[in-house]
Amino acid sequence: MTASIANPAVMNLARRDARDKLRGRTRYTIDHVTPGTLHAFLLRSEVPAARILRLDVTKARAMPGVRAIATAADAPGFFGIGIADHPLFAKDVIRYDGEPIAAVAAETLQQAQAAAAAIELEIAPLPASITMAQALAPDAPLIHENWRDYEILLEGAARGGNVAWEAKVMRGDTEAAFARPDVTIIDSCFSVGRQNHVPFEPRAVVATYEDGRFHIKTSTQVPWTVRNATARALDVPASQIRVTVPPVGGAFGLKFDCSLEPFAAVLARKTGRAVALVNSRREEMLTCLCRENAEIRIRSAVTKEGEIVGREATVLMDCGAYGGEQIFLTTMTAHTLGGNYKLGSARISSRAVYTNTAPNGAFRACNGVYNTFALERHTDEIAEAIGMHPMEFRRRNVIGDGDLGSTGQVFEGDVLGPMLEKMAALQAKAPATPRAPDDRRLFGRATTVGTWFIFVGPSSATINLNTDGSATLITSGVEIGSGTMVQSLPQIVAARLGIRPEDVVVKGADTDAAGFDLGVGGGRTTVSIGAASTAAADEVRKQILHAAGELLQTRVEDLELGAGRVEIRGVKGSGMTIAKVVQHLHGTVGPVAGTGAFTNPGVEAMAGCAMGHFIDAIDIPVFAVHDCEVAVDPDTGHVDVLSYRVVQDVGRALNPRAIHSQIQGGVVQGLGYALHEDMSVGPEGRILQSGFETYRLPGALDVVPVEIELHEGAPSIGPLGTKGAGEVPILNVGATIACAVSRAVGKPIHELPLTPPKVLDLILGDPRHLDHPHISATWIDNTIPVRA
Amino acid sequence: MTVMLRINGEERAFYGDPMTPLVDVLRETLLLTGAKAVCREGFCGACTVLIDGVPTPSCLKPAGLSGGAEITSIEGLGIEGELTALQQALEDNDVVQCGMCFPGMVMTLTPFLAAKPDPTREEVKQALVGNICRCTGYERIIDAVLSIGNKERTP
Numbered sequence: 029m030t031a032s033i034a035n036p037a038v039m040n041l042a043r044r045d046a047r048d049k050l051r052g053r054t055r056y057t058i059d060h061v062t063p064g065t066l067h068a069f070l071l072r073s074e075v076p077a078a079r080i081l082r083l084d085v086t087k088a089r090a091m092p093g094v095r096a097i098a099t100a101a102d103a104p105g106f107f108g109i110g111i112a113d114h115p116l117f118a119k120d121v122i123r124y125d126g127e128p129i130a131a132v133a134a135e136t137l138q139q140a141q142a143a144a145a146a147i148e149l150e151i152a153p154l155p156a157s158i159t160m161a162q163a164l165a166p167d168a169p170l171i172h173e174n175w176r177d178y179e180i181l182l183e184g185a186a187r188g189g190n191v192a193w194e195a196k197v198m199r200g201d202t203e204a205a206f207a208r209p210d211v212t213i214i215d216s217c218f219s220v221g222r223q224n225h226v227p228f229e230p231r232a233v234v235a236t237y238e239d240g241r242f243h244i245k246t247s248t249q250v251p252w253t254v255r256n257a258t259a260r261a262l263d264v265p266a267s268q269i270r271v272t273v274p275p276v277g278g279a280f281g282l283k284f285d286c287s288l289e290p291f292a293a294v295l296a297r298k299t300g301r302a303v304a305l306v307n308s309r310r311e312e313m314l315t316c317l318c319r320e321n322a323e324i325r326i327r328s329a330v331t332k333e334g335e336i337v338g339r340e341a342t343v344l345m346d347c348g349a350y351g352g353e354q355i356f357l358t359t360m361t362a363h364t365l366g367g368n369y370k371l372g373s374a375r376i377s378s379r380a381v382y383t384n385t386a387p388n389g390a391f392r393a394c395n396g397v398y399n400t401f402a403l404e405r406h407t408d409e410i411a412e413a414i415g416m417h418p419m420e421f422r423r424r425n426v427i428g429d430g431d432l433g434s435t436g437q438v439f440e441g442d443v444l445g446p447m448l449e450k451m452a453a454l455q456a457k458a459p460a461t462p463r464a465p466d467d468r469r470l471f472g473r474a475t476t477v478g479t480w481f482i483f484v485g486p487s488s489a490t491i492n493l494n495t496d497g498s499a500t501l502i503t504s505g506v507e508i509g510s511g512t513m514v515q516s517l518p519q520i521v522a523a524r525l526g527i528r529p530e531d532v533v534v535k536g537a538d539t540d541a542a543g544f545d546l547g548v549g550g551g552r553t554t555v556s557i558g559a560a561s562t563a564a565a566d567e568v569r570k571q572i573l574h575a576a577g578e579l580l581q582t583r584v585e586d587l588e589l590g591a592g593r594v595e596i597r598g599v600k601g602s603g604m605t606i607a608k609v610v611q612h613l614h615g616t617v618g619p620v621a622g623t624g625a626f627t628n629p630g631v632e633a634m635a636g637c638a639m640g641h642f643i644d645a646i647d648i649p650v651f652a653v654h655d656c657e658v659a660v661d662p663d664t665g666h667v668d669v670l671s672y673r674v675v676q677d678v679g680r681a682l683n684p685r686a687i688h689s690q691i692q693g694g695v696v697q698g699l700g701y702a703l704h705e706d707m708s709v710g711p712e713g714r715i716l717q718s719g720f721e722t723y724r725l726p727g728a729l730d731v732v733p734v735e736i737e738l739h740e741g742a743p744s745i746g747p748l749g750t751k752g753a754g755e756v757p758i759l760n761v762g763a764t765i766a767c768a769v770s771r772a773v774g775k776p777i778h779e780l781p782l783t784p785p786k787v788l789d790l791i792l793g794d795p796r797h798l799d800h801p802h803i804s805a806t807w808i809d810n811t812i813p814v815r816a
Numbered sequence: 817m818t819v820m821l822r823i824n825g826e827e828r829a830f831y832g833d834p835m836t837p838l839v840d841v842l843r844e845t846l847l848l849t850g851a852k853a854v855c856r857e858g859f860c861g862a863c864t865v866l867i868d869g870v871p872t873p874s875c876l877k878p879a880g881l882s883g884g885a886e887i888t889s890i891e892g893l894g895i896e897g898e899l900t901a902l903q904q905a906l907e908d909n910d911v912v913q914c915g916m917c918f919p920g921m922v923m924t925l926t927p928f929l930a931a932k933p934d935p936t937r938e939e940v941k942q943a944l945v946g947n948i949c950r951c952t953g954y955e956r957i958i959d960a961v962l963s964i965g966n967k968e969r970t971p
Contacts, residue, residue: 042910049915050903050922052850052890059849226950228854228862228916277852277916278950309855509914509951685910689956693913696953720859720948728944733955 036590037523037748040685043514044530045275045507056277057232057247061304065234066095068295068305069140071130071147072315076384076713077156077171078122084148085130091146093139096298098131103294107260107286110193110355110642112179113172114387116261116290122151123171123349124386125714126315133295133303156384158713160323160344161802163190163383171349171382185358185640186812192351193380194812195358195640197366197434200373202329202807205338211329214410215805217798218326218402220762220780222318222346222707222715223700224723225391229277230307235292237300242269242293247276249283250547251504251537257286258293269293273537279508280697281390282317284549285353313723314715317389318707320354321346324402325803325810326365330410334421337372340807341365345395347380348387354380357395359642364396365403366434367479367649368444369425374434377810384713390549392694393759396480397701401780404476404763409776418767419475423448426477436634437645443742444477447653447675450737451475454655454673458735461657461670469659469668470791472772476654478760480551481646482752484628484745487556488543491521491564493572493620497592497607498531501564504545505557506537510690510754512553516682520558520747524565525572526589527606543625551752554682555648556626558747563624571620576609629745648744650751651677654695654764660772665788667703667769673735679744679751688736691757695734698761700726706781819879823848824892834880839863841879842889850890850919861947864920865889871924871946890919893926901964902929909960913951921947925961934965 048054061067085097103116118127130147134140157163157171171190172178186194206213233246242264248254251271259266276283288305295303307315322345329338343361347354361378391397411418426444433439455475463471490502501521507513518532525532535541545557569589576594577584580603588597595603613620633644657670674691681687704724710716717723744751762780770777775790778798804810819830823846830841837856842848842865851874854862858873865874866888894900899907902925912918921944928943929935935943940958949957 040910042907043912045915046907046910046912047899047903049912050899050906050918051894051897052848052919053897054915055849056916058852059843061844228852228860228914228950276914278914280950309857511913689911689913689952692953692955693951694953697950719857720855721857725948725950726953727948728941728954728958731954734953 035523035748037519037682039519039683041515041519041529041683043511045514054275056229057234057245057274058229058306060234060245060274061306065302065304066133066135066299067137067140068131068133068292068303069137069144070128070291071144073118073122073125073127073129075122075151075153076125076158077154078151079154080118080120080122080151082148082150083129087148088132088143088146091139091143093135094132094143095301096133096295098291098294098298103261103290105260105263106179107257108181108351109353110182110185111351112181112260114350114352124384125712126386127349128291131291131295133299156713157190158384158709158711160346160381160383163381164802171384182642188812190382191379191812192347192382193355193358193640195361195378196811197362197374197376197638199434199436199634199637202338202340202373202375205373206329208329208337210331211337212413213327213329214406214413215327216406216409216778217800217803218324218405218778219798220322220398220401222321222388223391223705224313224316224318224707225280225282226725227278227280227282230309230312231283231288232306233289233292234302234304235289235296236302237296240268242296244269244271244289244293246271246273246289247283248273249276249279249506249508249549250285251506251539252544253547254286254289255539258290261290262294270540273506276506276508280392281394281549284390284547285317287317310718313718315386317352317387319391319394319397320388322395322398323800323803325800326402326406327805328406328410330414332414334414334416334424335372336369336425339371340375342377342803342807342810343379343399344803345378345380346383346385346388348383348385350387351380352387353390354388356642357390358640360395361399362434362638362641363481363646364479365399368403368427368477370427370431371434375807376434377807385709386715392697393480393755396478396759397698397762400478400760401762401766404760405766405770405777408767408770422477433645435638435644437631439649440743443677444651447651447677447739450675450739451653451655451673454675454735454737458671469661470772471657471659472768473657474655474764474767474771476760476763476767478652478763480650480652480756480759482552482555482648482650483550483643484552484556484647485546486627487545487560489557489560489564489624490542491568491622493568493610495607495611495614497527497605497610498533499525499527500533500535501561502535502542503557503561504537504539504542505553506548508548511686512548515686516554517558517561519682521561521565524562525569527592551650551755553752554750555746555752558750559626560624562747563626564622567622567624568620571613572606572609575613576603579604579609579612648746648751650756652756652759654760656764656768658765658768658772660769660787662791665784665791667782667787669699669732672732674757675737675739676753676756677739677742677751678753679742679746680740680749681738682748682750684738687738687753690754691736692734694757695761696726696731698758699730699765702762702765702780703782706783819883821879821882821887822885823887824889830879834878836879837875838877838879838882839874842874848889848891852916852919854916859948861924862917862920864923864947866923866927869927871927890923893922900926902926905960905964906957909956909963911952911956911960917947917949921957929964937962
């Protein structure tokens with residue numbers, strides 16, 4: 029691990045979009061609802077489960093200002109991830125409170141709302157399964173009666189009843205490991221609630237339909253997913269759909285799926301007008317594709333020397349009424365819960381479970397956040413059970429060079445071990461937190477480790493070199509606030525071409541202009557779009573060098589690019605400007621353009637270890653070490669965070685200042701998750717927190733400055749050795765806070781968030797061990813039987 | 817009915833329900849979209865404007881009760897779009913992320929800094945209790961605000 033050598037791509041470039049954002053001039057999708065645009069409103073279900081007996085829009089359609097009403101008849105297709113189980117509108121069956129039944133377009137929003145209220149709907153209530161325990165009960169009604177008939181988009185997973193998807197890991201013989209006479213068996217259960225992303229810009233879309241094509245302007249992270257899912261929902265060719273993306277006002281994973289776009293599209297086709305559909309904050313709260321609630325059981329067989337010879341785990345992920353992202357996210361468990369530590373043998377069942385609640389989705393570091401919480405608390409319980417210091421246990425067991433992941437992939441390089449040492453050094457340097465003699469608070473500290481990964485996937489890029497020496501970068505990337513599109517990408521391209529990053533024009537996403545991209549999320553943008561952009565830059569670089577070689581009568585190997593010029597190596601002023609070379613090429617062979625493509629090369633897992641996974645092994649592991657000190661008020665249960673430290677594996681930091689900002693912001697979102705962002709589902713299946721009054725977001729007074737050290741040099745296939753840095757900062761915040769609070773109050777913790785009443789309950793009550801009766805201690809019982 | 821509003825130094829007429837929230841008049845009628853209607857409950861601060869110099873959530877202010885007051889929106893700051901010292905510090909320190917909360921932050925901090933040009937860290941945090949940011953985790957914003965005072969102290 030050597031420190032990074034000087035590279036022209038590394039710099040603290042400031043964002044080019046800040047100036048307009050600070051002046052209120054930036055036009056997000058919500059600011060594109062211009063006069064003349066029709067307003068759409070969705071009629072949503074107000075019950076969690078029912079059969080639709082009659083739906084009549086005749087009267088509503090005749091209301092003032094109404095221009096169109098769409099229902100299931102207008103959108104016959106099903107979409108989804110892994111399985112196509114999701115219709116755009118509830119057709120015969122309502123499966124969650126908030127499910128769209130009809131969409132109205134009118135001249136004003138009030139007119140659309142009035143018409144929606146006038147739609148005649150007759151329903152017959154059905155029994156609802158609100159919790160996963162209810163949905164998994166032997167006599168539970170099927171939420172999707174015809175689940176067998178759905179189109180399978182990815183083969184290989186077990187499904188059945190209310191289990192939408194099951195991903196399994198089986199490596200080695202855990203039964204033999206648990207039967208060993210020399211092991212202690214530690215069994216822990218955990219439970220976490222949902223987390224709402226609360227991007228300040230809600231999901232919003234403005235759609236038009238002209239000359240037989242849809243133009244969808246939307247606040248999304250995934251323009252190509254929107255294109256393809258809209259095509260499925262409306263049963264039209266995907267080539268009829270163009271998606272463009274204005275600046276996105278926060279996303280955090282919420283916008284990693286298609287949601288409102290097809291409604292606006294179908295209404296645009298019916299009316300021939302621009303149609304805007306913008307979620308109200310209440311709709312955004314009640315139908316948010318939240319980080320899912322989850323229930324977890326982990327059992328480990330550990331020797332007294334601290335060797336984990338066997339681990340069995342079951343993770344139930346509530347996908348809500350439709351599979352959505354959770355189908356994909358079942359894959360994560362193998363790497364998040366199955367990461368961090370060396371395991372002699374492992375069996376993991378990761379199940380997406382249907383319930384009659386609003387569908388969940390992806391949220392920054394997705395299921396890694398709660399699996400890391402569960403794993404790290406479980407690790408503390410192991411250390412306590414075998415009488416070993418928790419840090420000693422971690423130092424002995426963290427994954428290092430040549431160790432196996434849960435699916436049998438071989439990890440490269442010692443990363444977590446040296447990162448733990450860096451954290452110890454940071455702690456040693458820090459002054460002790462001052463404490464007043466009469467301070468009655470309970471103090472605790474914890475250090476945790478976390479494993480995340482960059483899901484790479486396909487990206488493409490085109491670069492046009494202009495006669496003024498500037499470059500135009502065309503990709504399907506989206507600027508969601510993380511800075512990738514305005515910092516790392518122009519930095520990478522500029523360094524490759526020897527020009528200033530300011531001279532790299534970055535085009536906003538447009539599926540008619542740029543090639544396919546998997547989307548901006550999972551920390552993949554700098555890596556994947558960065559790699560495709562590097563390949564495109566290399567193509568134009570070659571053309572420039574070749575032409576300059578001829579013009580300067582010099583071998584290409586003796587030329588270098590920098591400061592907007594081609595020079596003979598080592599002889600400043602010997603060459604010419606890049607602009608001159610481009611002008612020459614324009615006149616001789618034509619404009620200069622290059623294209624690049626990238627996708628995951630694929631890392632091998634051990635044969636037969638992973639079943640039902642979208643990816644069996646991880647292309648780029650990312651590790652994090654977090655440390656915090658807390659003080660707990662014994663009278664109120666309020667937790668004060670006194671200090672927070674992060675050592676994060678970033679591969680190579682292209683813009684260290686921007687990464688620091690991502691870490692500060694990610695940690696604070698994690699503090700909300702750990703301490704007070706409480707999203708709960710009521711007995712009638714409705715989300716109980718409908719706005720900012722009831723859903724408590726972190727404020728300026730809740731936070732501390734995070735002390736940060738970036739760990740560089742770990743292996744990565746990313747351009748210049750980069751790894752995504754924006755996703756991972758939230759990963760082990762819940763874990764670290766929970767371990768620290770547990771130590772402060774001297775009681776085990778199995779649930780998040782740690783709101784003051786819950787902490788007070790912990791302090792005042794006897795130590796309790798959570799048990800999930802619906803997750804068997806016999807691992808195989810938590811899987812769908814394989815038919816012989 | 818007609819409501820006459822004085823916005824960014826100019827008389828503007830609004831024809832409509834006087835109970836219409838000021839933020840909707842700004843955004844939809846006057847096309848001043850800098851103020852963002854994020855929570856519509858007065859908690860987030862993203863729609864903050866100055867009403868007679870006082871930072872106010874424009875989502876909770878009916879247009880009919882805004883007549884006769886001097887209203888300043890984010891578009892009214894600076895001359896012809898030049899950045900104020902505060903905005904410049906926020907840009908220089910690269911603290912913006914998605915940006916949705918920043919117009920409101922700027923409107924809250926502008927009168928705060930006018931009244932208290934050299935605040936402490938804790939005072940800046942106190943000033944921001946009514947402005948929520950989902951991206952940044954606040955601390956870099958506070959660093960940027962404090963850097964303005966520091967520049968004045970060490971020219």
